[in-house]
Amino acid sequence: MQLNFYAVRGAITIDKDEKDTVLAKTKQLLKEIIKQNKLSHDNIISIIFTATKDIRSVYPAVAAREIGMTNTPLICCQEMDVEGSLAMCIRVMMNIQSDEPFKPKHVYLEGAVSLRPDLTAKYTIAIDGPAGAGKSTIAKLLAKKLNIMYLDTGAMYRAFALKVLEAGLDPEVKTDVEKVVDQTEISIEYENGTQRVYLDKRDVTDEIRSEQVSKAASAVAVIPEVRKKLVQLQRRIAATNNLVMDGRDIGTYVLPDADLKIFLTASAEERARRRWSELRSRGLEVDFESVLSDIIKRDHNDSNREFAPLKKADDAVLIDTTDKSIQEVVEQIESLVDFRR
Numbered sequence: 001m002q003l004n005f006y007a008v009r010g011a012i013t014i015d016k017d018e019k020d021t022v023l024a025k026t027k028q029l030l031k032e033i034i035k036q037n038k039l040s041h042d043n044i045i046s047i048i049f050t051a052t053k054d055i056r057s058v059y060p061a062v063a064a065r066e067i068g069m070t071n072t073p074l075i076c077c078q079e080m081d082v083e084g085s086l087a088m089c090i091r092v093m094m095n096i097q098s099d100e101p102f103k104p105k106h107v108y109l110e111g112a113v114s115l116r117p118d119l120t121a122k123y124t125i126a127i128d129g130p131a132g133a134g135k136s137t138i139a140k141l142l143a144k145k146l147n148i149m150y151l152d153t154g155a156m157y158r159a160f161a162l163k164v165l166e167a168g169l170d171p172e173v174k175t176d177v178e179k180v181v182d183q184t185e186i187s188i189e190y191e192n193g194t195q196r197v198y199l200d201k202r203d204v205t206d207e208i209r210s211e212q213v214s215k216a217a218s219a220v221a222v223i224p225e226v227r228k229k230l231v232q233l234q235r236r237i238a239a240t241n242n243l244v245m246d247g248r249d250i251g252t253y254v255l256p257d258a259d260l261k262i263f264l265t266a267s268a269e270e271r272a273r274r275r276w277s278e279l280r281s282r283g284l285e286v287d288f289e290s291v292l293s294d295i296i297k298r299d300h301n302d303s304n305r306e307f308a309p310l311k312k313a314d315d316a317v318l319i320d321t322t323d324k325s326i327q328e329v330v331e332q333i334e335s336l337v338d339f340r341r
Contacts, residue, residue: 003097005045008033008104011091013111019058026063026090029109032240033094035190036105045095046073052089053081060090086115113239123148123242124257125337126250129264130310131218131298132271134321134329135246138264141330142244146337149243151188152195153250154217156230158208159186159199161216171216174223181225188237211279211286218298221248222305248302251313261316262333270322271295 012029014021026049033039047069049060061074079091089112096102108116127139136152143150161171163184169176187198197205207213220226231254238245238255247254251261266274272292279286302310312318317336321329 003099004102006096006098006102006104008037008094008096008106009092010094010107010109011089011112011115012109013086014055014088014090017055017057017088022055022058022060022090023063023066025110026060026092027067029090029092029107030064030067030094032109033092033105033107036107037096037102039096041069041072043096043098044069044072045097046075047095048093049074049076050079050091051076052079052085052087054088055090060092086111089115107240109240110236122238122240123259124238124255125244125260125262125333126255126258126313126316127244127246127262127264127333128248128251128310128312128316129246130248130271130302131295132275133264133266134274134326135264137326138321138329138333139244139246141326142333145330145334146242146244149190149237149241150195151234151237151241151243151245152197153230153234153245153247153254155195155197155205155208156186156188156233157217157221157226158213159197159204160184160226160230161213161220162204162208163199164220165213165216171219177220177223178225181229184229186230186233188233211284215294218301222301222307224307227308248310249308251316252311253308256313260333260336261313262336263312263316263318264329265318265320266322268292268295268299 010029010033012025014025047061047064051060059076061076064072064074079085079089106116125142127135129135136154139152140150163180164171164177167180169179171177185200189196189198195205196203197208234245234254237243245255251258251263269292272288272295275295276286276288276291279291299310319329319332
């Protein structure tokens, strides 16, 4: 068996020189390099780390040890201190071996994307619309057909709503919700191509799909502090991935420069019927009129909130899904995509 040898580059910036921050960001970078290049630890021959002179709290290599690279040769060096260079930056060169042809995917995260703009030019598709318009279903299918990432922003708000409910707070009361904003950690990971949602490091992907959480999510989503926190995460993910993102304000606020913007809609009755059928298929006994009332209430809340309300972006393509199949809508959007894969 003939082995081939390669090197993968990567970098990430940090906000502050504290041990926990340095290790967390270095682990994020290493895991992303490993994931994007589909590596195992056995593929890794050695890793060279460099850090700018303003990082002194801990050796970045410690992060590699903590994620299980106990036998991998590691070395840390100080990056050249060139005037005007990017500050608070950790760089990595990972030397790897493979018995198959391999095209390295270099990974630059956070502020480090500025180091390799040629690698970080991304194609983003924003899909907005009211509840029940089919955004998530269509976005998932579209992402699969285009072989790009799907990011379910609604799941993030559901996770935050779950935190509020579990804390015994009222999602309708702004001051209650604000109490937990700085104490809440929400992250998205992809396992076998499926999005998993983590709340304070706990997988809550299934828990957030209840009707109670859904209603609470609509309430907390109108609070500016919540939206700002989650939008920061959403933009960070979009900066490093080709993706489809759906929500209420993606094209108008989260990704105003998205390459393609779609606004999906349908009659309130049709959207309520879809939601009612979905709930019944899960064994839940629900009244159609109650579901319709909730849909109308959510439309009002989403469209009338002060911060980033639901509305069609001026340059978005309007698609009414009332009398269209899912496949018809996916094909219509796909025909609008100018994406050179």
